[in-house]
Amino acid sequence: NAGVTQTPKFRVLKTGQSMTLLCAQDMNHEYMYWYRQDPGMGLRLIHYSVGEGTTAKGEVPDGYNVSRLKKQNFLLGLESAAPSQTSVYFCASSYVTGTQFNEQFFGPGTRLTVL
Amino acid sequence: KNQVEQSPQSLIILEGKNCTLQCNYTVSPFSNLRWYKQDTGRGPVSLTIMTFSENTKSNGRYTATLDADTKQSSLHITASQLSDSASYICVVSGILTGGGNKLTFGTGTQLKVEL
Numbered sequence: 001n002a003g004v005t006q007t008p009k010f011r012v013l014k015t016g017q018s019m020t021l022l023c024a025q026d027m028n029h030e031y032m033y034w035y036r037q038d039p040g041m042g043l044r045l046i047h048y049s050v051g052e053g054t055t056a057k058g059e060v061p062d063g064y065n066v067s068r069l070k071k072q073n074f075l076l077g078l079e080s081a082a083p084s085q086t087s088v089y090f091c092a093s094s095y096v097t098g099t100q101f102n103e104q105f106f107g108p109g110t111r112l113t114v115l
Numbered sequence: 116k117n118q119v120e121q122s123p124q125s126l127i128i129l130e131g132k133n134c135t136l137q138c139n140y141t142v143s144p145f146s147n148l149r150w151y152k153q154d155t156g157r158g159p160v161s162l163t164i165m166t167f168s169e170n171t172k173s174n175g176r177y178t179a180t181l182d183a184d185t186k187q188s189s190l191h192i193t194a195s196q197l198s199d200s201a202s203y204i205c206v207v208s209g210i211l212t213g214g215g216n217k218l219t220f221g222t223g224t225q226l227k228v229e230l
Contacts, residue, residue, distance in 0.1 A: 004158070042119065042204070042220030043159075050213045090158050094216070102216045106158030 001026050004107035006091050012113045013081045021076040021110050023091030031094045032074040033058075033104065034066060036087040043090060049074055081114045088112070117142040119221035121205050127227045132195055136224045138188040138205030146216065149206040150179050150190045153223065159204055162190070195228045202226070 007022045023032065030051050035043040045058030049068040063085060065077045074093075078085060088111050092104040119140045128134050140148070147166045151159035163172045167183040176193045190203055202223040209217040 040222060042222050043218070044220075045217070048211060050211075054213075056211070056213060092158075103161055103164070104216065104218065106160070108158050109156070 003027065004091055004093055004105050006089075006107040006110050008110060009108070010111045012115065013078075014115050015082060017081050018077070018079050019081065019112075020078075021089055021091075021112075023074045023076070023093075023107060024072055025074075025091075025093040025105070026072065027093060027095075027105065028071070029093035029095055029105075030071075031102065032068065033092040033094075034064070034074065034076045035090045035092065036060065037090060037109075038087050046076065046089075081112075083114045086112060086114045117207070117209075117219045119205050119207050119219050121203075121221040121224050123224060124222075125225040125227070127229060128195055130195055130197060130228050130230055133191065133193050134195060134226065136190045136192075136203050136205075136226070138190070138221060140186050140188070140205070140207045140219070140221075142207040142209060142219050144209055145183070146208045146210060148179075148181055148188050149208060149218075150177070150188075151204040151206055153202045153204055155201070162203075192226075195226075197228050197230070200226060200228045 004025045033048040034046040037043045047066040049055045052071040067075045091107040094102040094104045122137045149164045150162045153159040163179040165181045178191045181188045204223040205221040211217045
């Protein structure tokens with residue numbers, strides 16, 4: 001199993017450009033999450049999904065959109081990139097276990113720079 | 116405001132020595148507390164998960180403790196190895212609307228193990 005994979009690994013954008021980050025998981029997880037990690041700050045939740053066709057806002061959703069058309073994929077879109085969106089983006093997925101643990105498995109990250 | 120604070124911010128130790136990392140949190144409601152290891156350029160990987168009723172949990176050379184009354188946790192690393200060099204992140208879990216875990220991340224302790 002590949003676990004959680006992210007595409008691309010690195011990207012440089014100019015202000016105003018758009019792009020889509022792709023997250024894929026092969027563990028048949030129901031829940032998927034997008035986070036961003038900035039220097040001196042903990043990871044922050046952007047959007048999440050509790051199942052195919054459903055998405056919800058997290059802590060810092062402004063400037064991002066997401067889609068979960070297939071259970072195994074979770075897409076994060078930037079419609080008009082801004083320098084403040086320069087960050088490392090992590091995708092994660094987790095089981096629905098009926099317990100409180102719901103271990104989250106993280107992808108390797110996408111390093112995005114907006115000039 | 117939910118917060119997770121870690122200390123020290125960074126730490127350098129010699130190979131074979133022990134060390135203890137600290138975490139204080141003010142997250143409410145509280146579901147469980149997790150410690151993650153994040154290697155440079157990689158996504159976080161879970162080390163331990165504890166509920167409020169557990170006060171210690173081990174994973175090999177890693178031992179986490181939790182005092183839910185004082186809202187403090189520690190991660191003790193025994194007989195450190197060069198491969199332990201990484202960022203160690205304390206994460207407190209609540210519940211997201213609709214399911215899944217809302218994770219509040221600390222900023223991490225950057226550990227470097229030297230010969």
